[in-house]
Amino acid sequence: MLKINEIYHSIQGESTSAGKPCVFVRLTYCNLRCTYCDTEYAFYDGKDMSVQQVIDEVEKYNCKLVEVTGGEPLVQMEECLELMNKLCDLAYEVMIETGGSLSIKEIDPRVNIIMDLKCPSSEMEKKNLYENVQYLKPIDELKFVIGNREDYEWTKTILDKYNLYGKCEILFSAVFGELEPVQLVNWILEDKLDVRFQLQMHKYIWHPETKGV
Ligand code: SF4
Numbered sequence: 001m002l003k004i005n006e007i008y009h010s011i012q013g014e015s016t017s018a019g020k021p022c023v024f025v026r027l028t029y030c031n032l033r034c035t036y037c038d039t040e041y042a043f044y045d046g047k048d049m050s051v052q053q054v055i056d057e058v059e060k061y062n063c064k065l066v067e068v069t070g071g072e073p074l075v076q077m078e079e080c081l082e083l084m085n086k087l088c089d090l091a092y093e094v095m096i097e098t099g100g101s102l103s104i105k106e107i108d109p110r111v112n113i114i115m116d117l118k119c120p121s122s123e124m125e126k127k128n129l130y131e132n133v134q135y136l137k138p139i140d141e142l143k144f145v146i147g148n149r150e151d152y153e154w155t156k157t158i159l160d161k162y163n164l165y166g167k168c169e170i171l172f173s174a175v176f177g178e179l180e181p182v183q184l185v186n187w188i189l190e191d192k193l194d195v196r197f198q199l200q201m202h203k204y205i206w207h208p209e210t211k212g213v
Contacts, residue, residue, distance in 0.1 A: 002054060002079045003028035003046040005071065008212045009061045013202030015114050015141055016169055017095065022065040023058050027080060030071040032099050034122040036147065036175045041211065042071040051083045058087070067095040074102040084111050101127040104135050113140040114171075120154055121147035121175065133162050140168040147175035152187055159195075170195040176203055 005026040012022040026039075028046030049057075058066055066087055073080045073096060080096075087094045088110040095112045098104060101124070104113055115132060118124040122145065136142060142164060144155045155172070159165060172195050174184045185197055206213045 001048045001050060002076055002083065004049045004054060005042040005046040006212055007054065007057050009063060010213045011202065011205065012065065012067065012095075013200050013205075013213075014143075014173070014198055015095065015112075015171065016196070017065060017112075018198065018201050020065055021063050022067050022095075023061045023063050025054060025058065025066065025068050025083070027068065027070045027073040027076055029075040030099070031075055032072060032101055032118070032122075032124045032127055034099075034118065034124050034145075036122065036145065036178065038176070038209075039071065051079060051086060054083055055086060055090070058092070064091070064093055065095070066092045067097060069097040070099075072099050072102065074098050074104070077102070077106075081106055081108070084108050099124075099127075100132060101129050103129060104132050107135075109137065113137070114143055115140065116143045116145065117155075117158060119144055119146055119151035121151050121178075125154075130162065133164060133167070136168045138168055141171050142168055143171040143173065145173045145175055146184055147178045149187075152184070156191070156193070165194055172197050173200065176200060176208060 005028045007025050009023050012020045084094050085108045088108050097114045100116045117128050146152050174181045202213050
């Protein structure tokens with residue numbers, strides 16, 4: 001059984017699939033507590049569903065892009081891996097959004113992994129599982145959510161230290177309400193970084209605190 005917080009159909013707000021219609025499967029629980037978390041409602045609430053029940057629900061939307069998210073979906077590792085594997089078998093384009101503190105080693109290679117490495121201002125930096133970077137594939141995306149200049153400098157250090165440029169897509173986001181997007185963009189341009197800046201599109205389409213979008 002999986003504990004599922006919500007399943008809904010919306011527009012993908014982040015990543016290189018931003019703007020595409022997508023079904024989101026939000027799993028309950030998270031092992032982290034980031035300072036800027038906007039999905040605290042997924043920490044505990046949810047209902048028990050079998051993998052097949054989740055697939056049945058996803059199929060109702062007639063949409064081939066599916067994102068498995070949380071909370072932290074890999075807290076429910078075994079069933080989460082099974083769900084993604086079965087969705088891939090059914091020819092869904094599957095993405096997972098994970099916080100980077102739990103192993104991504106066993107994820108089906110057909111899945112597009114969007115993995116965070118948590119910056120210092122999240123106060124979860126010490127939870128980063130750096131061995132995960134060796135499992136990132138060219139189709140995957142590594143995301144840094146940057147709240148201030150210290151986070152930005154830290155991110156550059158990590159990208160160099162682990163030789164991450166060119167390994168996969170590198171995404172830079174500004175913490176919503178903390179760092180002005182224009183400031184982050186200016187830093188990227190000044191330093192000529194080969195990264196992709198992104199906005200959380202859904203926070204501009206809907207009110208930033210709207211759930212289920
Ligand atoms: S990993 Fe995501 S869901 Fe978990 S506390 Fe951090 S921002 Fe919230």
